[in-house]
Amino acid sequence: MTAEETAAALPGASRKGGILLALLGFLVAGAGFITYFTVVPRYFPGLRDSGHLNVAITLLGAFVAAIGLVRCFRARRHRILGSVFLAASGLAAILLPLYVYVLTFQLPSDEGVVRSGEKAPAFELPDPEGKPRALAEFAGKKILLVFFRGAW
């Protein structure tokens, strides 16, 4: 008896709706992943900062897809398509936490960063018109100086 047959023969083991569950899980995980980079930053900056909700959604989606795939195997139908759905959901559920909890914490030490109380280092850089602008131009005014991570 193969593992599949054992699973299929388990009492009470449901075999129904496997592919639909897998599809549902795929859609949920995909939505959790995509909205983190689209809707959430625009309308829910607080949720973007923590990221927990979207991570939970992708994990839930992958879990549902996994249940769906188990049912696909029990029913011996849609096994390939179900696997694809689970693989895609699983990828979302791995990549998003990796991004939220690991990758974005990769920053250099703050030891060399200028501190409060120090003189702001002078610079001269081109503005969008190509005209050089110096910090000194704004002497006498309060300045909010914002550094972006990289390219806009």
Add this chain to the structure above:
Amino acid sequence: LQARYEDFQAAGAEVLAVSSSSPDEHKKVAEKIGARFPILSDAEGKAMRAYGLLHEDALKPASFDSPVARPAEFVIDGEGVIRARFLTDNWRVRARPEQLLEALERF
């Protein structure tokens, strides 16, 4: 940032943004978001280095050869002295406009 620009101005502050994109790219961005503050182009990372923000070994696509900075905000007074500094330990997370305003209004 642009959305709160008037609040920053009302607090008596000039806003200056720095990124490593080219002036041409900044022109497009500025038009798109309607930016009324200058977005300066630090393609060689000079200002980033001067402020100690240059991220030398940042993970980035090989096609991207511009410098990468640790994101940060500084509040500078009329004498050119830094009065407040906002660093983040996660580059997804930036200081909120309210925090910046509070720092600007503190002196």
